[in-house]
Amino acid sequence: MAKIGVFTCWCGENIARNVDVDKVSEAISKLPGVACSMNYKYMCSEPGQSLIASKIHELGLTGVVVASCSPHMHLKTFRKACETAGINSYLVEMANIREQCSWVHNDKEIATAKAIELIGMAVEKVRRNHALEPIKVPVTKRALVVGAGVAGIQAALDIAAGGVEVILVEREPSVGGKMAGLSETFPTLDCSQCILTPRMVEVGQHPNIKLMTYSEVDKVDGFVGNFKVTIRKKARYVDIAKCTGCGSCWNACPKKNKIPNSFDYNLGNRGAIYIPFPQAVPARPTIDADNCLRLQSMKNGKELCGICQKKCQTEAINFHDQDEFVEVEVGAIVVATGYQLYSIKKEQENPNIKGYAEYGYGKYPDVIDSLQFERIISASGPTGGEPKRPSDGKTPKTIVFIQCVGSRDNAKGITYCSKICCMYTAKHTMLFKHKVHDGAAHVFYMDIRSGGKMYDEFVRRAIEQDGAQYHRGRVSKIEQVNVDGEKKYRCYGADTLSGKPCVVDADMVVLAGAIMPSSGVQQLAQKLSVGYNEYGFLSESHPKLRPVETNAAGVFLCGACQGPKDIPETVAQASAAAGKALIMLSQPMLTREPEIANVDEKLCAACGACVKACPYQAISIEEIRDRKGNFIKNTSRVNPGLCMGCGTCVAVCPSKSVDLIGFTDDQVYAQVESLADVF
């Protein structure tokens, strides 16, 4: 015989204001199997919890219903309290009479009636609950970090410092990400390379970090604590273990300085065998197969060039190198794949996003994007930090900076604010003025968004001390014109504060393009079962309370792959993700909620509907064989490590062979039936 205790909370006034708690307790006490029904001002408080414990002891309760706030808020609290008082925590249920009742109704009578119904449902459920034990799974104490920008570097260093082995995978030949190419950084104007390169070197040398550059994640199997990840090491044609980084090869390559260097956003050149920038880690070259004379000639059975190989003293170059697949086992994964800039030009890959043909980006060489400008004013950039415009190498005297290019422009299909461009544009004007004292920096903006410690002060400095001219308005068109024989870019803007058109003839134009997630991130997210939004930014589990976790257990996020952010925020998030990963990996065994799907293998017809429906790839079709190994039948089977208990499979199974432990059809129907007399 069930002995259920029901404890209704007032939540101070939150519930009691709109729900007559005495009436509720009274009504519930009449339900069959309810051994006690009481209410209290703060159920979650120490006295509230003691009240529940004392009733468990006194009456020997077999189930508990707490009617209060959302289970998201306090289910753990009450389950723990009951567990301590001696009953299995899965015999405890909550009825949400706050968020779903008192807060959303203002007629007390109706709200009270609804509270009674909600609690009645919970009573019916708990009556059918069984004691359950959390699932325990072992943990592989090793982490994978994908992407080695500042986010991935920081996360890897922190995890490694916690004594856990890290595999750091980066698809480019070097670590560093965007930050390695930035000039000086707001809000302090310290040199980006100077603060980043020591960390790049550290990840290259740390005994706990295994660096895999020029590599990508190919496949992910397994589940939290026990992932099996296949990594594709792309053919580099240089054995980086043999290579000493002497440089004889890249200095001798006949293609030297002939191929646009993507690290410089094609403003500078490199050879077919190259390191992307002098501080690269590893400081080992890569051969760009598409541009190498030898590798191209080999397709036609010839062997042209090969100079680099002849120059190499250590026999590190191998023209027959192939992609290699490496399988690693890890317990946690941190995704740090960063961002790219929206491409601005007329032609766009994504049909939902439109370009700015009116700005002539891609057509006019001196209309560049903000990352290109970073290279132009970076001491390590293609112009050695001298501001020179790409078309003719002249020093620009007037630069127009346009903010919100793509961002916040519904007509182009990107609705969000990219968050960092107001700040880096202010930085750009300063750096330009520090180098070209008589130069003019014009900024067209919609709003200046400079929230952050010392951030608004930084923008004010650009305007007040360095004389950047800010115009509040958009530029509608940029035209290349000739002014007294000089090539200029005429920017037709508006100054909405003075209500006048504002036309500026610039020598160069810098566009603050929207921040978008890195290419290919969706495919990676699908391999990891991590969600993403319409733009491809990866989804955190909860925007406030679980900002670096994802809905895929054991997968964490940090940096710009989750949304636009600057370096301080990226680094903070990276350390947070590392911390979360370390906490997880520090446990001897992982416990998971036992409320997962379970297949009745006798009933299952192995139709595969659940396999297709499961968003976490947690179900597979398996064979059932007898002891002698004779095949009996196929059945679907749930991997308890992967199942997230979402219930999708239960809904699609045509033969009702899957059920969700702790949320069985039986329980759900009983809850619905308890409402039968209501309808």
Place this chain on the structure above:
Amino acid sequence: MDIGYYPGCALHGSSNDYEASVRVCMKALGVELNELEDWICCGASAAHCINKKLSTALPARNLGIAEKQNLKSLFAPCPMCSMELTKANEAIRSDEALRKEMSDIVETPVTGNVDVVNLIQVFQAVGYDAIAERATRKLENFKPACYYGCLLTRPPKVVKFDDPEEPTSMEELLQKLGAEPVEWNCKTVCCGGGLTLSDEEGVAAMTYRVLQNAIDSGANCVVVACPMCQVNLDMRQADAKKLGLTKDVPIFYLSDLVGLAVGCAAKDLDIERRYVSIPKDLK
């Protein structure tokens, strides 16, 4: 090919040379124009600023006539008309209440299922290659600046035609016909036509900007697909000269050039009655 035809007021008035050009060119291409019976003004010039219902009802009546005549597509050579017709068409198609209201007002059923097209879209429907095959001469000597003005591509949500800022559909056609369209800045920059009555100085400055850029970019003529643009760019050159315009620029309709390419006589295309006369080598 068979197509509905809505000339609109301009083509029956100030721009009847455009009508001649369109008719002759279409005939040469084998496109039969079925003029709407008893069409009315679409309200493009003023109604949309004054009365929303009226600005839908005026084009709706024409759309209703087209539907009654069983016309699947309706060609409006004036981009203002085609934009207003498209706008009304879309609104009526997607809103049942409006469909009913408009059908009542114009006293004929309107469903919003007519495909409204501009001049360039008619050429696209015929096919650029098919036109090139019909061509009897190459448009050598022609270095046109293709001018789309404000309306052919805008508002993009309504007209859904080409890139709103950097369209290329006229260039593609004229290239096929042997002309050498120039790269220039002002394809979609307003010529000020809409300010003709209210701000003469403003119009002169805007016209000057467009035409001078065409000249500076190496064009020897400007090609338009809009009666308003044609009139304005053609008629305002004297004013633009006061601002420094360096030479006369002949202004063609797109149908003039296509017509010339497929063998129509300059006289039939009515290209003689222009303010800036067309030089011999461009006839």
